[in-house]
Amino acid sequence: MEPIHTRALLLKRVDTGESDRVVTLVTEELGKVSAIARGARRSRKRFGAALALFVLAEAELRTRTTSSLHVLTGYHALEIHAGISRDIAAITHASYATELVDALCPKGHPDPEIFDLLLEMYGLLAVEPATSERLRVFELRLLTIAGLAPQLSVCVGCGRDVFNEPERLGMDMGRGGVVCGDCGRPDQAIAPETYGALFELAQLGLGDAGKLSLSDRVRRELRNTMAATIEYTVGRQLKSVQFIHKLSR
Numbered sequence: 034m035e036p037i038h039t040r041a042l043l044l045k046r047v048d049t050g051e052s053d054r055v056v057t058l059v060t061e062e063l064g065k066v067s068a069i070a071r072g073a074r075r076s077r078k079r080f081g082a083a084l085a086l087f088v089l090a091e092a093e094l095r096t097r098t099t100s101s102l103h104v105l106t107g108y109h110a111l112e113i114h115a116g117i118s119r120d121i122a123a124i125t126h127a128s129y130a131t132e133l134v135d136a137l138c139p140k141g142h143p144d145p146e147i148f149d150l151l152l153e154m155y156g157l158l159a160v161e162p163a164t165s166e167r168l169r170v171f172e173l174r175l176l177t178i179a180g181l182a183p184q185l186s187v188c189v190g191c192g193r194d195v196f197n198e199p200e201r202l203g204m205d206m207g208r209g210g211v212v213c214g215d216c217g218r219p220d221q222a223i224a225p226e227t228y229g230a231l232f233e234l235a236q237l238g239l240g241d242a243g244k245l246s247l248s249d250r251v252r253r254e255l256r257n258t259m260a261a262t263i264e265y266t267v268g269r270q271l272k273s274v275q276f277i278h279k280l281s282r
């Protein structure tokens with residue numbers, strides 16, 4: 034069978050055998066795939082330094098009828114986003130974005146919007162400071178594309194429009210969004226400013242995220258709200274979340 038050439042981003046890699054690697058890629062043509070890169074640890078000729086995180090590459094893949102594990106026969110860097118490696122916050126945000134795409138992206142369903150979102154995130158982190166506002170926009174955009182965005186404009190308990198009554202709102206992850214004062218519990222409450230910021234961030238693209246500058250308190254509440262939303266959606270806490278909390282940016 035003819036090999037498939039597609040733009041790809043590395044999500045993770047695991048060493049296997051004596052010199053092989055099993056890589057998980059998100060690709061433009063095939064969506065998320067796993068592939069074996071034979072001899073990747075011994076010879077850098079075929080894969081070069083391209084088989085690294087945050088690098089946009091052209092992948093050459095051979096699919097196999099007997100296995101869902103493809104064979105990676107070539108991998109060439111197109112854009113390495115070198116700026117990310119110069120800033121610990123950028124590395125952490127890029128790692129988290131990568132891990133989140135891996136967690137939310139099912140295998141074998143091509144979704145160019147998810148591919149483009151992650152690529153845009155790397156591009157911005159390579160040249161602009163890493164901000165928590167942009168990270169929140171990334172989370173919200175990714176959840177929206179995956180059909181998992183929290184409901185923000187009407188109460189998930191009673192269906193009431195809550196946009197004009199932000200004073201007594203809460204977030205109920207189990208029910209998938211915002212709850213009004215009658216439907217929520219006190220421990221679910223979020224401040225009106227946090228709700229307003231969440232609503233605004235959900236309308237923005239990654240490149241516009243810098244337009245919004247939030248107070249430390251709102252930032253912290255948003256981070257906790259989104260962390261709880263994602264932990265509920267994925268079913269576990271992501272590894273890179275702890276590093277982000279330490280940086281608190």
Ligand SMILES: [Zn+2]
Pocket residue numbers: 188189190191192193212213214215216217
């Ligand atoms: Zn309600």
